[in-house]
Amino acid sequence: MIIYKICPQALWQQAERDGVFKGAAIDLSDGYIHFSTAEQAHETAAKHFVGQNGLVLVSIDAEQLGESLKWEASRGGALFPHLYGELALSAVTRVDPLPLGPDGRHVFPPL
Secondary structure: OEEEEEEEHHHHHHHHHHOEEOOOHHHHHHOOEEOEOHHHHHHHHHHHOOOOOOEEEEEEEHHHHHHHEEEEEOHHHOEEEEEOOOEEHHHEEEEEEOOEOOOOOEOOOOO
């Protein structure tokens, strides 16, 4: 199963230099890295990243995250994937730009 992380491109570039993604500010504050499923990603972008340009969509193979990945109730009781630990870049399957479209919504690649 593929799960997704939306984050600023500069933060992701830093993770690539470091060889590991430790999380965005909200992740560090909450104690886990927030992810979304394909079904949740559009709503996550609209709720938490409205109007933000310079983002990337990181695709992750959830099975490679092992027991550190927990599915927990969040928005509306839906289960969201949360990683308790750092994201090893070996679990990343692709990174795509997540630009804003003319309507101000993010333009996603096929999920």
